[in-house]
Amino acid sequence: MNTKTKTGGVIVRAMWLLVLMSLITGLIYTMAVMGLGQLLFPSQANGSLLSQNGKVVGSALLGQQFTDNGHLWGRVMQYDVGTFTDENGAPAAYAWPSNLSPASPAYEALVAERVEKLRASNPDRAGEPVPVDLVTCSGSGLDPHISPAAAEYQVPRIAKATGKSEDEIRETIRQYTEGRLLGVFGEPRVNVLKVNLALDGMLS
Template sequence: QNFEDEDHMWGRIQNVSVVEDENGELMAYSAPSNLSPASEEYQELVDARVEKIRAANPDADMDAVPVDLVTCSGSGLDPEISPDAAEYQVPRLAKATGKSEDEVRDIIAKCSKGRFLGVFGEPTVNVLKVNLMLDGVL
């Protein structure tokens, strides 16, 4: 799910190509960008994403944009973001949805997972679940 409107949480950038096969069926393919982090093209892409995220979240409480909001995952698809990336969006979501920042944080907490067995991986927030709860679907 790719969300970019003001009243939904935004997830990681997704590299998805949708093509039509010879039978008219739509197929979706996902892959990493394979751009070198040292390349000028990659730097321009990230800079543009940072500008877009900052413009959409002018009231964010953090100076730095969380990296997972401006980079893709290795697969090109990732339904989850870091707690920092979710927190960065709280002021915008509260303003856009009419909920308080605490209500938005409560929703985020309900859609969060900690480390597996307390030590493996990183804490995450499921973007789709947050958005469904913001919409009152869950």
């Protein structure tokens, strides 16, 4: 067998290996993972969408911006709906983390402004420290959670705006407070969107 024949055989085997691995890793593996996801975790695999009367009202994984007194406020969001559009020309949401240095005067002034806004909107908490997650942006800019302390800070304001008792508000917050992963990893956190949907009677 000459060198040319050997080279041709190697190329053929390499091509067959390429096709085989493409089928295994690009098709079979992908379909298997997708199928298992739909079978074992259908909600998570489809975006953890929250629906009311057949209409999608949000995702448990993505924050939404609430600014009225009758709702729980989430983390600061860097939110833009004016730059991009979808295939139908409708505004497409885009979020990003802040690129300001935490040590910069601009960032310090921005946080101070947010603190004053929170204090003005929550006068019953006068003199109390403002929870840090209410005045800082998350890495994604779309974090759906806040700390239990940040939720508790807002209870009196929400109770006054909705006419519900503070205990009712706290119970709603408790229902949508998630614990540590496997009881060990992370910290307890409150899903802002779920709490607000429940306050509106859209989630039970």
